[in-house]
Amino acid sequence: MAKRKRVSREVRRNIGARGYRHKQADELANQRRFESRKRTMFPLSVQWAIEDYLREDLSPEPVTGIMRRKCEETVILERDLSAHL
Numbered sequence: 456m457a458k459r460k461r462v463s464r465e466v467r468r469n470i471g472a473r474g475y476r477h478k479q480a481d482e483l484a485n486q487r488r489f490e491s492r493k494r495t496m497f498p499l500s501v502q503w504a505i506e507d508y509l510r511e512d513l514s515p516e517p518v519t520g521i522m523r524r525k526c527e528e529t530v531i532l533e534r535d536l537s538a539h540l
Contacts, residue, residue, distance in 0.1 A: 501527075 468487075469480035504527060508518040 465480070466475050469475060469483050471479050504522065505518060508521065513521070
């Protein structure tokens with residue numbers, strides 16, 4: 456039963472104007488996989504500000520707090536900042 460559901464979902468997600476095509480399905484799956492990843496893209500201005508603070512030997516948590524208090528554009532979570540390192 457579970458296998459049938461997986462196949463049905465695969466076909467439903469990847470059907471195009473000309474029906475199910477394996478190459479198209481692979482491209483669509485790769486696109487979904489790429490878009491689903493939580494990628495944090497830092498604008499250069501934010502990246503430079505973060506790097507300046509880190510050169511002052513601050514850890515990610517204080518950097519985020521400082522940037523929020525100064526109303527600077529910042530990252531959402533400290534783990535995103537840590538991932539950037």
